[in-house]
Structures are given as C-alpha cells and as structure tokens.
Amino acid sequence: MEANWGILGHDWAVDMLKQHLLHGQVRHAYLFTGPPGLGRRTLALRFAQALNCPTPSEPGEPCRNCKTCRQIEAMIYPDLAVVQAETEGGVLKVEQIRQVQHSLSLKPYQGAHRVALFLRFQEANLNAANALLKTLEEAPSYVVLLLTAENAEQLLPTIVSRCEVLRLRPLPVERVESYLTAQGADPSTSHLLAHICGGRPGYARRLMAHPEALDFRRERLNDLPKLLRSTRRERFTYAEALAKDKETFRNVLLLWLAYWRDVLLRVAGSESPIINVDRSEEIGEQAGHLSLPEAHRLVADLEGAVEQLEKNANARLLAEVVLLDWPRS
Secondary structure, X not given: OOHXXXXXXXXXXXXXXXXXXXXXXXXXXXXXXXXXXXXXXXXHHHHHHHHHOOOOXXXXXXXXXOHHHHHHHOOOOOOEEEEOOOOOOOOEOHHXXXXXXXXXXXXXXXXXXXXXXXXXXXXXXXXXHHHHHHHHHHOOOOEEEEEEEOOHHHOOHHHHOOOEEEEOOOOOHHHHHHHHHHOOOOHHHHHHHHHHOOXXXXXXXXXXXXXXXXHHHHHHHHHHHHHHHOOHHHHHHHHHHHOOOHHHHHHHHHHHHHHHHHHHHHHOOOOOOOOOHHHHHXXXXXXXXXXXXXXHHHHHHHHHHHHHHHOOOOHHHHHHHHHHOOOOO
C-alpha cells in the first residue's frame, strides 16, 4: 500500500479527506484549487476511488487495483461523470452541465456514490456556472461534486461558499527534483524540469513523458530574443502565424510569461529561484536593459493577454498588441 494515496505532496489534503470519510462527514461538494499540473485532478480521482472502492486496504484507503479503482483512474467508471471544456483554455458550456444533471438524479449504478468531476471550472461560462449552482443546492445525498480550478476567486462566490475548498500549493522544487531522479531522469534533466514546472509534479511528469513539449519550449523561447531585434513588419508576420491556433498561442503566452517573470525577479534583485534556469545568463542580460516599471508592465501585459484570450478576444489583434509593445534590443 502506498502512503498518501500514491500522491506526491498535499499530505494535509489527503489526511483531511480521509478524516471526512472515516467520520462520515463527506461534504456534498469539494473545490480543489491551484495551478495546472499540481495534482488537482489526481487528488479528486483518488477521493472518488476512496468513496467507491469495494475492497479498501483499510478504512479510507482505496486499493487502487480493483475494477472500480481502475475504471475511476481511467475516468470510465459508470458512476463517475467527467465534465470539462473541449480544449484547455476553451469554454465549458451550459449544455454540458445539463447533460450531467440527469445522471446525477439517478441512484448509483455500481458504487456507493455518484461522483461528478468538473475540471478547470474557471472555464465555465456564466450560464454553466448558474446551472451548476442549482445542482449544488439540490444534489441528492448520494452525489458528491468535485470541482477543480486555478483559484477560487475565478468562480462565483455562491459556488465557492457551497464547497469545501482545498487550496493546493506547489511543492518545493528540491522535492520534485528528487522525485524525478527517482523516476529515472538524469540529474541535469531533473534539475531543469523541477524548475520549469515550478513545483508542479504533474506538469513535470508530462514533460518527461512528452519530450516534444521541451522542444516546443526551446523553439519558442529562442524566438523571443529574435523578436526583440525584429522590425514592426516582422512582428506583424509572426503575430499572424501565431494567432492561427488558439491553443498554441495560449501555450506560447504562458512560456513567455514565465520568462518575463524571471526577468522581473532579476530586475527587482530578488533571490527567489527562476523557472528558466537554462536561460539564466540570457535572462540576466534582458534584466540589464529594463527598469522595474518596464519589467512589471511586460509581465502585466502578458497576464492580461492570457486572460483576454480565454475570454475569446481576437487572437490576431491580441498577438499584434503584445509583440508591438515589446521593447527593441
């Protein structure tokens, strides 16, 4: 039996959920918050296993090997409904909430509880959020609703107030680095990935499993200094190409945002560790060309761009504004 439900970190959250199970105090709704790749979904699925496992290793400990646990892990369990926007950064629509509402009105088919898992609920539009609010108010006793979101402030206060909120935090970089090394990564790769993921083990595992993601990161960060030297026309051309795929555009914005945050840390003279440790020298050079207000503005502009893209702003116009506002080196 693995301790802590086989989860890296978040010991306090696992312990709290176990206590709810052991003392018959399971809430009707839980909200797991934190940045992507932190383990929100994994923790929610482990809790769903603990709620429904027919052969627990001990009270509150799902076996994780029976048919029920395997189906929940794969998100194909008959009494588990998974609801999310079609793509990350997309929109979760009211029709998706209404589809799951019918299944929640039925008694569990196989387990003790019907569980509905709403992933990245910050992507729900207002109609969808209001529809879920109705479910939160009227859910049968055998239903448990699990929501994940980046932070509670993105959701309607009326939804948050009806949930038990578990605010998950990134793990120490050193702990993630040790974990990756134990998983077979060489020390230099573990060091880089632990910093890139910013203490998010799920994100680190994805990078290990998909080396092409590291290639994508390297290429887009290589583009950044070139763009700073480019003409207005070249920036317009790049913006046009970048805006053609919204998901790619969003991922690039997040990479650039992490880069400029590192620059901001250096401009501010902070001793906090940077994310892009393999770009340390380059980041130091960029910091030498910027004042603190300029670095703040670059970070704020990118944060705003990510938010506007998620609100379906015109992608090409947004890309042009971001790039044209960058300084020239």
